[in-house]
Amino acid sequence: MKKIIILILLVASIGRVTAQVSAEYNLSFPSLASKWDEAMPLGNGMLGALVWQKKGNLRLSLDRADLWDERKALPDLSQYNFKWVEQQKLKKDYRIVQQTLDEPYNRQTYPTKLPAGAMEFNISSFGKVISNVLDIKTAINTVKFEDGTLFRCYIHAKQNQGIFTFENLKNSSVLPELIVHNYAGNEKIAGDNSHAGEGLQKLGYAKGAVTKDSKSIRYKQPTYDGHYYEILISWTKSGNKISGTWTVSNNQPAALTAISAAQENILLKSHTNWWANFWNQSAISVPDKSIQKQYYMEQYKLGSVARKGAPAITLQAVWTADNGSLPPWKGDFHNDLNTQLSYWPAYTSNHLAEGETFTDWLWNIKAESKKYTKSYFGVEGLNVPGVVTLSGYPMGGWIQYSMSPMVNAWCAQHFYWQWKYSMDKKFLTERAYPYITQSALFLENITRMEKGVRKLPLSSSPEYHDNNINAWFLDWSNFDLGLAKFLFKAAAEVSLAKGLKTEQEHWLGLYKQLPELESNGAGLTIAPGQDLNDSHRHMSQYMAIYPLAILDANKSEDKVVIDNSFKRLEEKGTRAWCGYSFSWMASLYARAYEADKAVKQLQIFASNFCSPNSFHLNGDQKGGQYSGFTYRPFTLEGNFAFAQGVNELLLQSRTNYVQVFPALPESWKDVSFSNLRSEGAFLISASKVNGTPQKVKVTSEQGGKLNIRLPFENLIAKNQKGVIIKPSTVNGITSLNMKKGETVDFVNGAN
Numbered sequence: 001m002k003k004i005i006i007l008i009l010l011v012a013s014i015g016r017v018t019a020q021v022s023a024e025y026n027l028s029f030p031s032l033a034s035k036w037d038e039a040m041p042l043g044n045g046m047l048g049a050l051v052w053q054k055k056g057n058l059r060l061s062l063d064r065a066d067l068w069d070e071r072k073a074l075p076d077l078s079q080y081n082f083k084w085v086e087q088q089k090l091k092k093d094y095r096i097v098q099q100t101l102d103e104p105y106n107r108q109t110y111p112t113k114l115p116a117g118a119m120e121f122n123i124s125s126f127g128k129v130i131s132n133v134l135d136i137k138t139a140i141n142t143v144k145f146e147d148g149t150l151f152r153c154y155i156h157a158k159q160n161q162g163i164f165t166f167e168n169l170k171n172s173s174v175l176p177e178l179i180v181h182n183y184a185g186n187e188k189i190a191g192d193n194s195h196a197g198e199g200l201q202k203l204g205y206a207k208g209a210v211t212k213d214s215k216s217i218r219y220k221q222p223t224y225d226g227h228y229y230e231i232l233i234s235w236t237k238s239g240n241k242i243s244g245t246w247t248v249s250n251n252q253p254a255a256l257t258a259i260s261a262a263q264e265n266i267l268l269k270s271h272t273n274w275w276a277n278f279w280n281q282s283a284i285s286v287p288d289k290s291i292q293k294q295y296y297m298e299q300y301k302l303g304s305v306a307r308k309g310a311p312a313i314t315l316q317a318v319w320t321a322d323n324g325s326l327p328p329w330k331g332d333f334h335n336d337l338n339t340q341l342s343y344w345p346a347y348t349s350n351h352l353a354e355g356e357t358f359t360d361w362l363w364n365i366k367a368e369s370k371k372y373t374k375s376y377f378g379v380e381g382l383n384v385p386g387v388v389t390l391s392g393y394p395m396g397g398w399i400q401y402s403m404s405p406m407v408n409a410w411c412a413q414h415f416y417w418q419w420k421y422s423m424d425k426k427f428l429t430e431r432a433y434p435y436i437t438q439s440a441l442f443l444e445n446i447t448r449m450e451k452g453v454r455k456l457p458l459s460s461s462p463e464y465h466d467n468n469i470n471a472w473f474l475d476w477s478n479f480d481l482g483l484a485k486f487l488f489k490a491a492a493e494v495s496l497a498k499g500l501k502t503e504q505e506h507w508l509g510l511y512k513q514l515p516e517l518e519s520n521g522a523g524l525t526i527a528p529g530q531d532l533n534d535s536h537r538h539m540s541q542y543m544a545i546y547p548l549a550i551l552d553a554n555k556s557e558d559k560v561v562i563d564n565s566f567k568r569l570e571e572k573g574t575r576a577w578c579g580y581s582f583s584w585m586a587s588l589y590a591r592a593y594e595a596d597k598a599v600k601q602l603q604i605f606a607s608n609f610c611s612p613n614s615f616h617l618n619g620d621q622k623g624g625q626y627s628g629f630t631y632r633p634f635t636l637e638g639n640f641a642f643a644q645g646v647n648e649l650l651l652q653s654r655t656n657y658v659q660v661f662p663a664l665p666e667s668w669k670d671v672s673f674s675n676l677r678s679e680g681a682f683l684i685s686a687s688k689v690n691g692t693p694q695k696v697k698v699t700s701e702q703g704g705k706l707n708i709r710l711p712f713e714n715l716i717a718k719n720q721k722g723v724i725i726k727p728s729t730v731n732g733i734t735s736l737n738m739k740k741g742e743t744v745d746f747v748n749g750a751n
Contacts, residue, residue: 021279025296027134027613036061036322037634038611040134040141042155045307048318049162051141057120061322064116064248065311068390069224073108077376086457094469102467105397109202111389113331115320116248117231118179125171136300138272156267157274161247169240176233178217180208182324195633197326230254278303282350284673294606297614298643306354312361313342315635328633336386336401336462338637340410345643347421350677358414365392373442381442383408398467400460405446408439409483416490423681423702433494440491444510454513461526462540473527478517479540485514486548517544523565532568535576539584546587553592562592575628578618579609580638586645595663602645653679657707657733660686660696680704696746703740709733712748719744
């Protein structure tokens with residue numbers, strides 16, 4: 001009877017975690033933010049808005065993901081190519097490389113992401129703001145004023161339009177004003193410590209045209225080479241209510257239909273339905289409420305910036321800086337860390353559709369990437385620039401990373417993950433197999449054999465030695481070598497999945513030609529002869545631990561390397577770390593089963609490196625408590641890596657098996673999650689009550705063999721019909737073959 005009662009309670013506890021996201025995770029303030037990077041963020045992948053207050057007015061900063069100036073700043077790469085760079089390195093005459101390929105990034109204002117404009121309302125007659133709430137369940141921002149006026153706004157989840165309303169108006173004369181950016185002026189930009197670039201006027205655009213009538217405002221801004229964008233705002237007044245809508249178009253006239261009351265309700269319903277479906281994909285419950293809230297804010301941001309048909313996530317996605325300047329680092333696609341980390345949580349959190357926006361974008365720029373590969377590297381195959389425009393043009397910068405030969409290996413991991421977490425055969429055939437093998441072909445062509453070992457002509461480790469000549473190594477860095485090992489193995493795996501045994505053997509043969517990872521008493525080195533000698537923000541030398549999972553803390557020889565690596569890293573401290581360093585470190589510690597240390601990294605990130613609206617601001621916002629960086633440039637990768645750090649505490653996809661509750665602190669007595677996703681396309685839910693793991697529920701989406709390390713040894717397994725089944729358990733890993741759509745419940749039999 002006791003076991004029956006516990007089982008009933010377990011089922012109930014699993015059900016509770018699937019409930020809609022709680023209001024306690026909302027952003028809620030007694031006023032409007034006074035800075036753009038503390039604003040309420042809204043978005044649908046293509047359009048974005050930031051809701052704040054500037055000079056007493058309610059301001060919506062408007063953005064569109066594909067607004068870019070893509071004028072090229074680099075010279076002919078077939079002349080200044082990778083072989084030329086190698087020659088300068090060997091001649092020790094590197095200044096010409098910096099002048100030619102590094103410096104154009106900062107010397108030219110373009111290419112760059114562009115902000116669209118802003119919309120403002122004079123709210124002086126409404127009295128004080130008494131409540132400002134972003135309901136992340138519905139992605140609707142509501143502002144209440146002292147005189148009873150109510151302002152609501154949202155960006156429709158599926159249509160490229162924003163909606164706003166004012167209700168209970170005492171003064172019906174409040175109307176939107178369009179604020180155009182300073183593309184054609186001389187305004188000086190005040191510094192705001194956000195790593196802002198040149199003023200927008202340096203782009204040299206002609207002045208835009210504004211057309212107004214009693215119910216609309218249209219703005220057309222010419223940009224470059226005949227390109228333009230438009231902003232259109234329209235509204236209607238009825239009694240004490242104003243209803244409005246806005247959009248931003250790119251290279252075509254903006255169009256909106258006036259919204260009737262009935263249409264307003266239809267739009268609202270379809271919008272909230274999309275978000276309800278998004279939140280129903282997965283849920284977690286952990287006892288640390290600061291971590292829990294930050295996690296749900298990261299999920300909200302993922303739903304706001306990733307959408308089918310929209311570009312991949314850039315540094316700021318749809319929230320380009322609204323401070324009169326170019327955005328930090330031009331708001332571009334940084335594939336040496338930033339794009340990859342931004343998609344880490346999409347897989348485990350069961351948001352594959354959102355994750356696919358990255359692989360879609362990489363696929364869409366594949367033709368341009370091949371041109372770049374042939375021009376700069378002089379070989380066939382596929383590589384993508386590390387710093388790149390919307391259409392795939394290289395932007396330069398520190399070329400060890402912005403034009404590294406190993407960028408595509410890391411990008412290819414997302415094609416691999418998209419396949420492994422979905423087991424989608426069509427995706428394997430049409431996307432994962434060709435992309436991964438073309439990337440591996442490039443790596444085969446760019447490397448060469450020396451003394452029986454496959455070698456890369458020049459290697460680097462992101463940001464170690466910055467952009468000087470010493471940043472190039474003549475032997476493999478562990479960053480590059482780890483990626484090479486992953487890529488050749490992944491190519492072999494997708495080839496085998498396609499039934500191409502000869503291809504599989506070819507890629508495995510290349511894998512065997514690679515040297516071993518370099519390590520010594522200080523753990524994983526940067527490269528042979530180069531230990532980690534200083535605090536360093538990029539965890540590049542530890543790629544083999546996470547995300548590549550080449551090293552496994554369950555193997556004694558690997559554990560020694562991992563332990564020594566972490567000891568060395570801890571000795572050097574965190575003074576040169578950014579926010580994303582702590583986020584990434586959480587996953588690294590989780591992979592080594594160091595739960596308390598992992599949680600500490602998450603706590604530091606959430607408390608010290610985020611704006612009040614949850615934006616990752618890179619620097620330590622508490623005066624340098626943990627880092628010497630105290631600036632505040634907003635980028636998103638640290639936010640999303642944080643979410644994955646939490647996922648890694650709860651569920652890990654390891655080599656050929658899944659592990660439930662792999663890295664929970666002892667102090668976390670009550671923990672649960674619902675519908676987290678693992679490799680093999682398994683949806684998993686689990687609960688721990690009063691310190692004891694209780695139940696694990698597994699549903700196989702595609703069918704296949706489940707290998708799972710459960711958090712209890714004495715188990716009872718039942719299928720969806722309630723029939724007890726007896727899977728095999730060897731060395732702590734339980735295995736059984738599951739059919740497509742089948743569900744199995746594992747209950748802790750010791751209860």
